Amino acid sequence: MAGSSRSDNQKRNAMSKPSDNFHIYDTTLRDGAQQEGLNLSVHDKLTIAKHLDDLGVGFIEGGWPGANPRDTEFFKRAAKEITFNHATIVAFGATRRAGVRAADDALLQALRDSQAPVVTLVAKSHDRHVELALKTDLKENLAMIRDSIKFLIEGGQRVFLDAEHFFDGYRDNRKYALEVVRTAADAGADVIALCDTNGGMLPDQISEITHEILSSTSARLGIHCHNDTGCAVANSLAAVSAGATHVQGTLNGYGERTGNADLVSIIANLQLKKKQQVLPEGKLEEAFRISHAVAEVTNVAPSARQPYVGISAFAHKAGLHASAIKVDPSLYQHEDPSSVGNDMRMLVSDMAGRASVELKSQELGVEIGSNKEAVSRVVERVKELEQRGYTFEAADASFELLLREEIDGQRAKFFTIKSWETVVDKNEAGEVSSRASITILARGRTLEATGNGNGPVNALDNALRSGLEQIYPELKRLELTDYKVRILEGNAGTDAVTRVLIETSNGESEWSTVGVHENVIMASAMALEEALTYGLLGMGTKPE
C-alpha cells in the first residue's frame, strides 16, 4: 500500500538537510499566494508545504505571522503537524515601525513568537520608497533594519533580508541601496536578497549590479525576481552566475501580476544545464508530479507550455521529427524528459507513458515492472480516462485501484451502489436542508439507508456510510477531509464534465480519489465509492 512505501521514502530521506552553501528558497505560500484568483486555506498551505519539502527545497517561506490570522495559524499547525525532511520553515515580516523600539513592535514580537528558525525581513532599499511609501527618513530606515535584525537574532532566530525594490533603488541612489545591504549584513543578516520587486529588470542589468554589490561588500547575496519582462528565470540565473548563492522563487511561477520566477525552471536549469546540484539527489525527478499536485491544491490550471514540467514540454507533433526521434530522441529534445519526471509524447492527449506508470507503481509499492502486458493495459486505460477528464496526479488511490485491477484481473469489490437520491431545499423561512437515500448491495444483503448533511454530497456520504457500517463497522474510522470540484470544458464537441477529487483520512494516512461525470453528484458518488473501497483494502478487510 501507498502508506508503507511512503514511510520507506521518509526514512531514506530523513534528516538530509540540504547544504547551507546554496539556498533554494520557496515563497509560494507567501509571495506566490499574491496571485490573482489564488486563495489558500491553512489546510492548502500545509499540503503545499509537504509537497515542497518532498521536492527538497531548502527553505519554505510560510507567510506573515501576526499580520494575518491565517498565517499565524499556519505556523502553529506546521510546527505540530509536519516533520520536514529537508526544508526549514521561514516566517516573513517587516522591519519595526518608524519611531518605535523593536521590543515594543507587536509584529516583530509575533515573528519571534512564530518560533520559525528563520525570519526573512522585508526592508526598503529604494530612497523614494522610504520617503513616499514608508513616510520616514533614510537614516531611520537604516536604524529600523539594524534594530529589527538584532532583535530577532537575540531571540535565537536566523535572519535573511529582502531588500525590496533593490535594483530600481540602486539605479536612483546607489549609495543608499548599498548602505542598506551593508547595514543588514553588519547587523547579522545571513543573506541579503536583492529584489526586483516591480519585475522590470533584464539579465544584463541584474548581472552587472550583482557583480558591483559583491565587489563592494562582503554580504552574502540572494536574488528575488518577478516575471514582468518575461525574464524572471534568466534574471535569477544571471544573479547566480554573478555570485548570488540564494535564489527565491515560487512553484509554477505563481505570484502577483506576471508571477514570480518559476522555481522549477530555475532548479532544472541549474542542475541540468549548469551541473550544479541544488536539490537532494533524486529529487528533481519528482518535479513533474509535485508541480501538478500543487496545481490541484491551488486550483490554478497548469500551463501545458510550462518549461520542463508542462504536459506539452516534451510533446512532438508527429511528422518531420518522428523518424529522427526514433533514431535518437536527443536529436529533438534538449533534455531527457525523465530527468524532471516528465515524458516524451508523440501524439496529442495522454500524459501517461510506460515509464511514468512504472515509476508511479514503484512509488506506490506495487510490483508491476516485470508484467509488461499489465503496464500496457494501465497505460491504455489511463490515456482513455484522461481523455475523458480524469487526472491521476492528485488521485493516487484511484490510480492504485486501477493498477491492482489490471494486475489481479479484477477490481476489489466490497459493495455495489444500486440507486440513490439527493434532495436539497430552501424553505420560506430561509432554512436550507439536504438529505439523501441510498440502496446498497453488500455481502448478499440489500441495505437501505438515509443521511442528512450540509450539502447533497455530504448527505450522500452519510447515507452510504450509515448503510455500509452495518456490515463494515471499521468504516467509522474514515473521514472525508477534502473535496474539490473542477468543471472541465469538453473536448472536440463533447459536453463539459465535472471532476471531483475527494481526500479521505483514517486518522493516520490520507488518500485521494477521483470521479468524473457530467453530473457533479454522480462524479462525487464515484469518488466516494473508490475512497471507501481503498480505505477498506488498507484496513485489511477481505473483498467480497
Add this chain to the structure above:
Amino acid sequence: MAGSSRSDNQKRNAMSKPSDNFHIYDTTLRDGAQQEGLNLSVHDKLTIAKHLDDLGVGFIEGGWPGANPRDTEFFKRAAKEITFNHATIVAFGATRRAGVRAADDALLQALRDSQAPVVTLVAKSHDRHVELALKTDLKENLAMIRDSIKFLIEGGQRVFLDAEHFFDGYRDNRKYALEVVRTAADAGADVIALCDTNGGMLPDQISEITHEILSSTSARLGIHCHNDTGCAVANSLAAVSAGATHVQGTLNGYGERTGNADLVSIIANLQLKKKQQVLPEGKLEEAFRISHAVAEVTNVAPSARQPYVGISAFAHKAGLHASAIKVDPSLYQHEDPSSVGNDMRMLVSDMAGRASVELKSQELGVEIGSNKEAVSRVVERVKELEQRGYTFEAADASFELLLREEIDGQRAKFFTIKSWETVVDKNEAGEVSSRASITILARGRTLEATGNGNGPVNALDNALRSGLEQIYPELKRLELTDYKVRILEGNAGTDAVTRVLIETSNGESEWSTVGVHENVIMASAMALEEALTYGLLGMGTKPE
C-alpha cells in the same frame, strides 16, 4: 474617442514600411501553429496576418507553400485579399533534396511560385542531423544550401536562412556550423537566423556564440529561440545585444512544446527597456488589443500572467502596495501599462484597505472617493465577508453590487427567491437525472417554475430563469459561461463552507459573482441571484 485617434494613427502609419536595419520577424503562422491543440484554417491565418500587420511587424512568415495545400492557398489569397501596410510576407521551405538539381526540386519551385518577396530556407547546421536525420553527407548539405539560395535569388526573391539546431551544432562541431553560415552568406542569403531549435540554451551561451560568429564572419545574423529553459525572451535579447539584427518569435509565444519566444515581450523590452524603436511609432500601444484579438482566433485561452499584455500584468493585490500606488503608480509598476495598451487594475482582497477600494471603485466607474463613510463601510464589509470565505478578486459584479448598496443605502432588487428544491437521483438502470422547482416573488407576482439540467445547479438555474423570464424576458440574452466551486476549510472552529464563482455573459460582456454557504446549492443560488441582478441592472431594467 479611441476610434478617431485609431484612424488617425492608421493614416499616419499607412505604407510606413519599417526600416531594414532591424527585423521583427513573426512566425506565428508557421512555427507558432505547431503548438499542441492549435489548428488554423486559411481564414484564421488571413485574419492573424492582418493583425500582425496592424501591430507593425516587419515580416510575416505565412507557411510552407507547396508542402501543405492550406499554406499554398494562404499565399494565393493573402496576395489577392490583403494590402499590407507594414509587413512583408515570407514563404518558408527547405533546401533542395540531396542529389537533385535545384531547378528540378518541386518544393523549391513552389517557393518561387508563391511569389512571396522573401523566402526563408531552413537548413541543417548540426553535423549529426545532416547524417542521421537528413541522411546525406556534410559536403552535399553545403551544396544544397548554396544551390537553393542561388536558385531563389535568380528568380528575384530575397532569401533568409534558418540555421536549424545551430547552437547544439556549434557545440558539437563548430567548424561545420560556421561553414554553414559562411556558405549561406556567400551564396547571397541576407540574414542567417541562428536557431535554438530544441530550446535548451541559456542567455550566456547565446551571447557568447553570437559574438563568436559575428567576429568570424561578415554575415548578418538573426535569432530564433524556443522557451524550453524558460529563457526564450532573454535568449533573444542576448543575441540582439551581441549584434543580431533580426529577431524571430511568435505572438503570445505560441509554438511547439513550451512555445517560441514571445514577440510581444521581446518588442516591449526592446522599445521600453532598451529604448530601441522596432515598431512604427504608436504601434506598441496596440499590443494588448492585438494579443487578445489573436487569442480569440487561435482559441487558446490567453495567459493572465503574460508579461506586458496579460490581464493580471498590472493587477495589484496587496493593501500595502495600494496606498503607495495612490501616491505614485510608478512606485509599484515597472512601466506605464498604457504603453502596451494595458491597464492597471486593483484587486480587492483581505490584504487590501481603503486605498484599494477607492482605486477599484474608480476603475468600475462608481463615484465613492469623496464619501469617506461609504468607503469605510465597504472596507468593513469586504473584510467581514472575506473572513467568511468570500473573495472579490474574481467577482467584480458582486463587489460592484455591494459598492452601490453602500452608496445608495439599499440594494437594487428585481425579485426575491422564496423557496426551492433540487433533486438528483440515480436509478437501478444507472440513469442519473436532476430537476428543480422554485417559488419566486417579483413585481408583486408569485411565480412557480421547474427545470431540468445535467446537475442540481444547472436545474436550479433553468428553473429560476424560466420563472423570471415571464416578467423579465430580457434575461433570455444571459448565459452562464463558467462555474467554479471551492470548499474552504472553516477558520477558528467554524464549519467548512463552499464558495461558488459564476461567470455570466450577455454576448457582449461578462461578469462574475460569488456565493458562499455551507451548502453548495445555496451558495450557487446566491451567486445566481447576483448574476441575474447585475445583468438586469446592466440592461437598464428598473429595480422594484
